[in-house]
Amino acid sequence: MVDRPGRTDWGVFGIAAVLATAFIAWGLLATESLQAFSETALQVLVRNGGWVFVTAGTGFVVFGLILAFTRFGRIRLGDDDEKPEFRTSSWIAMMFAAGMGIGLMFYGVAEPLQHFTTPPPGTNVAPGSQEALGAAMATSLFHWTLHPWAIYATVGLALAYSSYRRGRKQLLSSAFVPLFGERTANGTVGKIIDILAVFATVFGTAASLGIGATQIAAGLQQVGWVGSMSNTLLVAIITVLIAAFVISAVSGVSKGIQWLSNSNMVLAIVLAAFLFVVGPTVFILDLIPNAVGSYVSDFGMMISRTGSVGGEDTTEWLSTWTIFYWAWWISWAPFVGMFIARISRGRTVRQFVGGVLMVPSAISLVWFAILGGTALFEQRNGVGLADASGEEEQLFGMFDQLPFSGVLSVLAMLLIINFFVTSADSASVVVGSLSQQGSARPRMWVVVFWGVVIGGVAISMLLAGGDEALTGLNNTTIIAASPFVIVVILLCFSLMKDLRQDRVMLVESRSAEVLEEAVIYGTEEHDGNFHLEVTPSEPSDDSDDSGDSGDSGDSGDSGKEESRSSSSSDES
Known part of the structure; x- marks a missing residue:
């Protein structure tokens, strides 16, 4: 079936657009009210429902492994004799570009440093010790390897199977036909699911853009191009970059943006390779097996860490790290899931789950070992990176200890800017597709509208944090993603029912x-x-x-x- 330009589903588009623009108005016109609401809602949600995020995150990993290692793994995402649409090497390369760029740039240094100097609850290790080194890397890998990609794999597999095996529309609601029936899944309940998917994607992407803006501001400050960081500067950065996205979208220079997007992988590899060579190479190589061993040995403790164990301190830590991450990944799941579904036609369930879980996890391991390892080496040798006033400054502080620090800072900012624009571009297309009945070619005005909305939501989320911009991003992301975690859990049951009724089975x-x-x-x-x-x-x-x-x-x-x-x- 030839995909035609989209026809707007005014029920999905209208309701999601009204809710999103209302949030933007709330953030701009009544910032203190939004800030107070987000803080109160977060406390209630984490205290009473944090266990849902913690349990569901591990549940998605188990679910993916069950599908891969049982008879369901033989089912093909397409016809029985269909071959993969892309070669394995191209498939892996495209997966590398799928959706963690800004986060890896920001947290590649900040997270290992934070856990090294302030070990997570339950680790019982001394700050700055050799044991704290293992705990820091284990916790970073816990947040960036199997668990997030299991969430993406669940949504991506459901979309790919529903579209390519069953011939349904590329909508999240279509994957619920086995669970709710065709009439319900295509009716009001289905529209609610698609609205929640739009809402989650908008807020998840906005969180990434907000994080990227804070780090770009820190880089500009580091090279002396601006003075101190402020909310005004962050708003200006987001406004300029969203304007760049809009101009690129309406002027038809998408091929140039696509070329820049593909260059992200090359630039990231160049940056990592340079740090590996000029940085503490032997320390980095030693850190990789140590990180894997610590991850395996601490796995049981990390998946069972809840507020009931350590009280308020643990609850606060979870809302800042694990629950925030799980909410962030869940809100990105429609975006990344739809992308990896579209590039995985013709692969078996086993190939899909194995590739989606293992390849990005291996990349994250190497990335954290190089960037985090370099930062940890400098911290242990008295540089004091962790004493920086903000996490967004620590990457550039690490560059200061290396040759060509100015060049590295500019390269990092270019990478973050590129990730920013391409993330806004890709997310706007996905949200536009959800707004227009699953069309792979949503109309330009819809794409531009959602790009502007995502930028506006990012600004409102930053303002809701007050002086602590990242706090506003964390709080709002968790609140916005909380309804969608139920959707993804139900999606597991729907997908399992679909697979059990497959012709092969x-x-x-x-x-x-x-x-x-x-x-x-x-x-x-x-x-x-x-x-x-x-x-x-x-x-x-x-x-x-x-x-x-x-x-x-x-x-x-x-x-x-x-x-x-x-x-x-x-x-x-």
């Missing part, structure tokens, strides 16, 4: 049933001395010819008769 079950019945019959009637033949049988009057419906109740009886008629004695 039904044929396998039917074959086992027929063979078992034939062997039992042959053993009872011929004392085990028999062989099996396959012969045509008369179709039963109530045969089920519904294909994908998965109703095998009537076919079981006819299968038994066929297995008996196919058994014949072989007595000599």
Whole structure:
């Protein structure tokens, strides 16, 4: 089916647009009110529902592994004989570019440093010790490897299977047909699901843009191009970069933006390779196996860390780190999930889950070992990076200790700016697609509208944090993503039901049933001395010819008769 320019679903678009613009107005016109609301709502949500995020995050990892290592792994995302649309090398390269650029630039240095100097609850290690080094890397990997990509894999797999195997629209609501039925999934309930997906994507992307803006401001300050950081500067940065996105979108220079987007991977590799060579190379190499070992040994403690263990301190830590991350990844899931679904047609479930979980996790491991390892080495040698006034400044503080620090700072800012613009571009297309009945070619005015809205939401989220801009991003992201975590949990049940009704599963079950019945019959009637033949049988009057419906109740009886008629004695 040829995809045509989208037709706007005014129910989804209208409600989501009104809610998003109302939030922007709230943030701009009544900032203190939004700030007070977000703080109160966050406390209630984390205290009473934090366990949902913590438990669900690990549940998605288990769910993905079950699909990959059981018989469901053989199911193909497309026709049975369909080949992957992209070569494995291209598939991996595109996955690398899928959606963590700004976060990796910001937290690649900041997170290991924070956990090294202030170890997470439950680790029981001394700050700055060798044990704290392992705990810092283990916690960073916990937040950036299997768990986030399991969330993306769940949504991406459901979309890919629903679209390419079942032929449904590329909408999140379409993946709920097995659970709710076609009428409900395509009706009001489906529209609510798509609205929540739009809302989550807008706020998740806005959080990334806000984080990127704070780090760009820190870089400009580091190279002496601006004075002190302020909310005015952050608003100006977001406004200018969103304007650049709008200009690129309406002027038709998307090929140039696409080229810049592809260059992100090259620039990131160049930056990491330079740090690896001029930085503490041996320390970085030693850190990789140490980080993996610490991650494995601390895994049980990290997945079970809740507010019930350490009280208010642990609850506050979780809202700043783990729960914020899980909410952030969940809000990005429609965006990244739709992207990896579109590049994964023709792959099996096992290939999909294995690639989506393992390849980005390995990249994150190397990235944190190089950037985080360099920062930790400098911190242990008395540089004092962790004493910087803000996490956004620590990357540039690390560059100051290396050759060509000015060049590195400019390169990092270019990377962040590029990630910023391309993230706004890609997210706007995805939200536009959700607003226009799943079309891969949403109309330009819809894309531009959502790009501007995402920028406005990012500004409101920053202002809601007051003097602590990142606090506003954290708080609002968790609140906005909280309804969508229920959607993703329900999506697991819907996907499992869909897979159980797949033709491959039904044929396998039917074959086992027929063979078992034939062997039992042959053993009872011929004392085990028999062989099996396959012969045509008369179709039963109530045969089920519904294909994908998965109703095998009537076919079981006819299968038994066929297995008996196919058994014949072989007595000599």
